[in-house]
Amino acid sequence: MNASDEIIEKGVVVIEGARIVAVGHDALMSDYEFEEMIDAHGGIIMPGFINGHGHVSMSIFRTLGEDIPNRLQRFLFPLEDRLICEEYVRKGAMLGIAEMILGGVTTFVDMYYFEDEVAKAAKEMGIRAIVGETIIDRIAPDAQLPYEGMIHAKRLIEKWRGDEWITPALAPHATYSNDEAHLKEICEISKELDVPVLMHVSEMTYEISKFREAYQMSPVQYLDHIGVLNDKLIAAHVVYADEADLELLAKHDVGVVHCVAANAKSGRPVSPVDEMLKHGVMTGIGTDGPMSGNTLDVIGLLDQVTKVQKINAQDNTVLTAREVVEMGTILGAKAIHMADQIGSLEVGKMADVIIIDTSRPHLQPIYDYYSALVYGAYPQDVVFSMIHGQIVMKDRKLLTGDLAQIIKAVQKISGKIKAEMVEM
Ligand SMILES: [Zn+2]
Known part of the structure; x- marks a missing residue:
């Protein structure tokens, strides 16, 4: 999503701390020593x-x-x-x-x-x-x-x-x-x-x-x-x-x-x-x-x-x-006046990165990545999310909260709302 709408096949995004430090082809990997590598398995790596x-x-x-x-x-x-x-x-x-x-x-x-x-x-x-x-x-x-x-x-x-x-x-x-x-x-x-x-x-x-x-x-x-x-x-x-x-x-x-x-x-x-x-x-x-x-x-x-x-x-x-x-x-x-920080995968921007799993029947084959995302993708196809350089979701598992507890808490509230509605 940079100014020239560049799409890089076999792309790599290099992240250090909270920011993107390099974006390019997979040859880039030999230029860096990395602590952790996330394999996108041929999926779409894109800005969140x-x-x-x-x-x-x-x-x-x-x-x-x-x-x-x-x-x-x-x-x-x-x-x-x-x-x-x-x-x-x-x-x-x-x-x-x-x-x-x-x-x-x-x-x-x-x-x-x-x-x-x-x-x-x-x-x-x-x-x-x-x-x-x-x-x-x-x-x-x-x-x-x-x-x-x-x-x-x-x-x-x-x-x-x-x-x-x-x-x-x-x-x-x-x-x-x-x-x-x-x-x-x-x-x-x-x-x-x-x-x-x-x-x-x-x-x-x-x-x-x-x-x-x-x-x-x-x-x-x-x-x-x-x-x-x-x-x-x-x-x-x-x-x-x-x-x-x-x-x-x-x-x-x-x-x-x-x-x-x-x-x-x-x-x-x-x-x-x-x-x-x-x-x-x-x-x-x-x-x-x-x-x-x-x-x-x-x-x-x-x-x-x-x-x-x-x-x-x-x-x-x-x-x-x-x-x-x-x-x-x-x-x-x-x-939202934040384009200097987010919205694209570019050097210097915040590492807000997601991966879309394209190995799914409704996303194959792909002639056009934009069409695949707009006309075919579901939110459930997102398999990885990093915000500010921190991994918050991996393999569809939320890593920063207890989802079952979160749902239970809201169900409890909905019970109170239902009770209030009886009196309305
Ligand atoms: Zn509103």
């Missing part, structure tokens, strides 16, 4: 996938209240208000992180409540993460007052800034749930402390009508108008975007994260992803929370991303398999 948007702890709500109107208002928000606590956030995060590591994700971007728990779980399980504390104009599970998240966010940033695995962030929930003054303040803090801003942007129909009625603008135009579009912002969804919006997003180096599964399941219009790429908008892929998108791996979304674009355009040439793999790796890294 980047899940650019999600709420990993919401794994505790997975499959709850599906396919009914107003499911968020009817179930999710009341359950969050009544039940969400540090323990649930931590245990839900551990389940989601286990799933991501087993599915080849090496970096994820998260926004939720009690986000310090997500950061701790990520660090403990050895996965790279951007963690944003939610800031919202109402009381929330970890906020007794509107905008109390500002205080928690500042504390989170102070605690984690400079950490090698964890990048703390500010996460104003959405364009419609933060006022102008707070959005501007958040923008200033992010510039001053050099941390990202995570936000849901241009996702909801009521969001579009709100800004049209109040300002005769789109949400993206409004954000530009108040001066908060910049290279710190990571905008999730952007389902609704016209030509002018795309030009603004590209001009201000805003990262966009496309959440195909969550948007499709919610019955939203198709996000103009093909147009985004043509306009030079840095666009990655996100799962969204497991209540919206259900699964947290990126491989399972690759074919959805392109197929939805192809259906919408009624044209099989839009958004090629290669472009989609880029969205899951290097373009995703650009979208």
Whole structure:
């Protein structure tokens, strides 16, 4: 996934500590004395996938209240208000992180409540993460007052800034749930402390009508108008975007994260992803929370991303398999403003490396590696994962957590959620 999209047959990646020190043909091996050699057995060695948007702890709500109107208002928000606590956030995060590591994700971007728990779980399980504390104009599970998240966010940033695995962030929930003054303040803090801003942007129909009625603008135009579009912002969804919006997003180096599964399941219009790429908008892929998108791996979304674009355009040439793999790796890294560190196997970058086992019937034969990954691969085909030079999964076994215990803990929580629902 380097700038020339180089594919090396019989390739070798040399890693020292947390970084990649050489990439090349197998002849390279004679140049190095190595302590350990991992044989990929002819599989695909590639950069780990980047899940650019999600709420990993919401794994505790997975499959709850599906396919009914107003499911968020009817179930999710009341359950969050009544039940969400540090323990649930931590245990839900551990389940989601286990799933991501087993599915080849090496970096994820998260926004939720009690986000310090997500950061701790990520660090403990050895996965790279951007963690944003939610800031919202109402009381929330970890906020007794509107905008109390500002205080928690500042504390989170102070605690984690400079950490090698964890990048703390500010996460104003959405364009419609933060006022102008707070959005501007958040923008200033992010510039001053050099941390990202995570936000849901241009996702909801009521969001579009709100800004049209109040300002005769789109949400993206409004954000530009108040001066908060910049290279710190990571905008999730952007389902609704016209030509002018795309030009603004590209001009201000805003990262966009496309959440195909969550948007499709919610019955939203198709996000103009093909147009985004043509306009030079840095666009990655996100799962969204497991209540919206259900699964947290990126491989399972690759074919959805392109197929939805192809259906919408009624044209099989839009958004090629290669472009989609880029969205899951290097373009995703650009979208979250970390492309200098991750997203490709290049000298000097962090050693976030996965191996896809290609000796499987659904992956043979291979004429095109991108097609194999996008149209054929399952997350279960990932057989090895290294993050920051540390092996976190080998032969499909999670090495940084007790999977059986993690699942059991969440099953216990789901029992309490079911009991709470009886009273709703
Ligand atoms: Zn979301």
